[in-house]
Amino acid sequence: MKWIIFFCIQIPLFVFSQTNFEKGQKLFKEGKFTSAQPFFENYLKDNTSNLQTIEYLGDIHGNLKNWDKALFYYNQLKKIKPTEANYYYKYGGVLGMKAKESNAFLALKMIGDVKAAFEKAIQLNPKHIEARWALIEIYLQLPGIVGGSERKANGYSNELFQLSPVDGYLSKGRIAEYFERYKEAEKQYKLAFELGHSKVTFQKLYNLYLNKLKDNDKASKLKIEFEKYN
Secondary structure, X not given: OHHHHHHHXXXXXXXXXXXXXXXXXXXXXXXXXXXXXXXXXXXXXXOXXXXXHHHHHHHHHHHOOOHHHHHHHHHHHHHHOOOOHHHHHHHHHHHHHHHHOOOHHHHHHHHHHHHHHHHHHHHHOOOOHHHHHHHHHHHHHOOHHHXXXXXXXXXXHHHHHHXXXXXXXXXXXXXXXXXOOHHHHHHHHHHHHHHHOOHHHXXXXXXXXXXXXXXXXXXXXXXXXXXXXX
């Protein structure tokens, strides 16, 4: 009889904790991050190593721009499961945002850790596309004197091309656009659009026509072509 009583006592606790998680998850998917936070925090009290809950809390604080709190949760994830590439990617992303909002001296101190996090993500998952995109942006935006390098950005772009030709063309277009080589950017974005016909490939080329090349005619024709596929 005692085990039956014990089992019955545990059921409400289990149901309650599950409800906390499910409520938090629902609110998170609706973009209600502040409302979702206490539900995940309550669930975590009884499930201290639940990776999904910790990740949700990291994501919440990242979305709310609470960089230090987000880093705390992502760092926990890395410690619990150091083989998961996405945890390093998210950690690097948040650290990069913190660096961006810091003064130049602090930002320079952090940038090595940012790059290391993205590189670790690629080491753990050689097919990690987002980490390569992040490294391309770092090498484009950093001044050469502190580690910026078009050559290194192109290196990661070439790797992207091997994994996903569309991302490869888009990244080559991004590099060309950054250095104001707009005709080359147009060529690369067109190749990406012709291959993917996605909203992303359309938007990159469309924005280039409107904002950089100032060619409304090409922008209009592109929009008509895109709408045929969508």
